[in-house]
Amino acid sequence: MKYIRAKANFFRLADEKLIVLGARIIECMKTSEVFTDPTPTIVQLEEAYASYYEAVVPAASRSRETQALKRERKRVLADLFQQLVYYVNTVADGQLSLLYSSGFPVLTGKRTGVIPATPTGIVLEDGRRAGEVAFRFTPVGRDMQYEYSFAVEDLNKKELVWGESLFTTRSFKTYQDGFTAGIYIYFKVRARNKNGASDWSTAVRFLVR
Structure with missing residues (x-):
């Protein structure tokens, strides 16, 4: 091809x-x-x-x-x-x-087009202010887009409620705000290119401060 x-x-x-x-x-x-x-x-x-x-x-x-x-x-x-x-x-x-x-x-x-690998090395950290979270992960290649999402836990149904997908081309430190301090959130990411999307990463749990 x-x-x-x-x-x-x-x-x-x-x-x-x-x-x-x-x-x-x-x-x-x-x-x-x-x-x-x-x-x-x-x-x-x-x-x-x-x-x-x-x-x-x-x-x-x-x-x-x-x-x-x-x-x-x-x-x-x-x-x-x-x-x-x-x-x-x-x-x-x-x-x-x-x-x-x-x-x-x-x-x-x-070159044969291939679907990208699943991102690894996910790290969540405190942001610059209350309710903000910083995240980063290991890149999987060049000219890549990353789809990511955050979730909170529904205590009544005991399941994760994922928010809408967000997109970035950055794998190094990025900030996301709007969370409530004192709750646990979950983060997942997958890589995308013109050949398709990788599997979602394992969700990472983090306590917002």
């Missing part, structure tokens, strides 16, 4: 390359008749790009403060492009002409 996809690993790009490539991708998204409902939105991309661009020139001074600010804004932009490449690959479904029209670099090669 022909394995063709847009690729993104923008955080490792040199600043001058990311500035040029980022502008091209955003322009392609704005004028595309195929990628009409991108995730994230064009507005989010433009705001993150402008914020990063403004931080690049001052960072040339090499001060720790400006360098740190540039890295923070670069990470935000890179994460948004990582989400966007998942959307592009899903819509294009391996069509080379559509992938090139997105503005992203394209990887072509021979």
Whole structure:
């Protein structure tokens, strides 16, 4: 099976390359008749790009403060492009002409598509404030989307009541708020790509503080 996809690993790009490539991708998204409902939105991309661009020139001074600010804004932009490449690959479904029209670099090669493995290494921690939880887990591959959900226990029925599915492309620390301090919650996650979804992870129990 022909394995063709847009690729993104923008955080490792040199600043001058990311500035040029980022502008091209955003322009392609704005004028595309195929990628009409991108995730994230064009507005989010433009705001993150402008914020990063403004931080690049001052960072040339090499001060720790400006360098740190540039890295923070670069990470935000890179994460948004990582989400966007998942959307592009899903819509294009391996069509080379559509992938090139997105503005992203394209990887072509021979590879059999496989369903991702189930995420492991789940860790839940206290958040930054009461009622907030931080979670992270071990990534299972590149260009991956993760579906996750939280549950509370119904004491009357003695069963878990799962909330709606949420989605992220991040496996490192992410925050979720809105919980009641003093109760136990449960967390599960599974990985998704264009070939399908993994099994759900084993639910992890955590006491909200």
